[in-house]
Amino acid sequence: MPEPNVVSWTSLMAGYVVAGQAGLALGMYVKMLETSVKPNDFTVSTVVKACSILAELEAGKKIHAHAEVMGYGTDLVVCSSLVCMYGYCNDVNGARSVFDSMDHRNIVTWTSMIAAYAQNGRGSEALEVFRLFNSMVRVRANDFMLASVISACSSLGKLVAGRASHGAVIRGGHEVNDVVTSTLVDMYGKSGCFDYSWKIFKRIPNPSVVEYTSIIVGASKYGLGKLSIELFEEMVERGVNPNDVTFVGVLHGCSHSGLVDEGLGFLNSMLEKHGVEPEAKHYTCVVDMYCRVGRLDEAHKLAKSIHVENPAEGALLWGTLLSASRLHGRVDIAQEASRRLIESNQQVAGAYVTLSNACASTGEWEIAHGLRSQMKQAGVVKDPGCSWVEIRDSTFVFHAGDLSFERGEDVLRLLRELEGRMKERGYAGGSLGLVFFEVEQEAKEEIVSLHSERLALAFALIVIPKGITIRVMKNLRMCKDCHEAFKAISGIVERDFIVRDVNRFHHFRDGSCSCGDFW
């Protein structure tokens, strides 16, 4: 074209974006600025989208500034694209400030804001914006918005809100939308209702890779490793190609069900059979797999050989090994793992605490105390974790060892009783977290170091009236045996409430029982 105009330039950039060449779209924008053709609002929205895809925050900010100067700072579409861009680049506050600055918003703007929160692990704020949308806007949420809302519910384990959103999906006729169904499969799986997940999944005529992956991840988290392998095989047979996330899902399943050989088989088949290059996250699953069956040295050897792309990836890898070494009393490996975490400035507080606990568990009290002092001196503070349980509309939060809540005494009494009965039946002591320490040579003092999850569970057992079905996750950091014993003793058959941990779905972590057994 002898004289491309603004529409020609913008079309070309939009074409690059569609074709997955967002970098080239940005390059074209730079070229365009060298000509006499001025960008318009359409151009700006397009390049902002390119920045979103590339997660290029700095470029995005420059374009944002430029847009303000050119007078597009109040345009609805430009602003919506900016909200989305800041969200994709993990600058949620940036997204919110654009959102707040807008005089007019439409459903796309609202959805972008909700998604920005949901994608950045800020589910409660996502739901808060959704509530605001419902109170301010007379338009009904559509499939795009509901997908983000349901995703926020699953990250929070909010089954009540998730069910309500499912209702909105049905009323709006969005059940056929595959993005929506995959969020539902995921949400029910993460909220303790695998049977619902399964029902929804089974009704999908031709599940996509994401829908298959969601159900595989769900099965894996439930300790149904064999089922997750069967689902994987079924999807391959049906010609659906697994992706990197799918492999994380099956490897996770193998790891949590003690299927080491099967897991290694999957790792080795990834590239050859399925064209998916194994990454650090896949090797991390395998490290976890070795750890759960007590093969710490192999896990350690593998961890050392893995190339990590960034500190966060390394933190996941070494954090896995660190907690397993603590559980197995391998102070040597724990020391190396925590050193690596601290040096890379990742989860520093957690690394100190876990190493200190590892030393304490092998009786090296002086080192354990020394590490705590070091933390104090360095001003490193560990945020206490918590668990919570939703009963009807209320949420009850619990912290480890803290009994200062209503009916705290009753909870302690119940746990003592259950613990006593488990011991009578020959299960290892400490399985409910009541630990006895030698204090001052002779006196034995009971120190309550109850896990927050168990407080939440016991509280629910007391508060939920008899006659209501109680369902318990295969969880609570118990091995299979202790879990079965606990279920039998406490008379729990099924569950109707869920105990949540702040570290997302901690309680699914079977295989790491405090009795020390692995399976």
Place this chain on the structure above:
DNA sequence: TTAGGGTTAG
């Protein structure tokens, strides 16, 4: 010629 959604290991 423009903006929005899903699955991921400790």
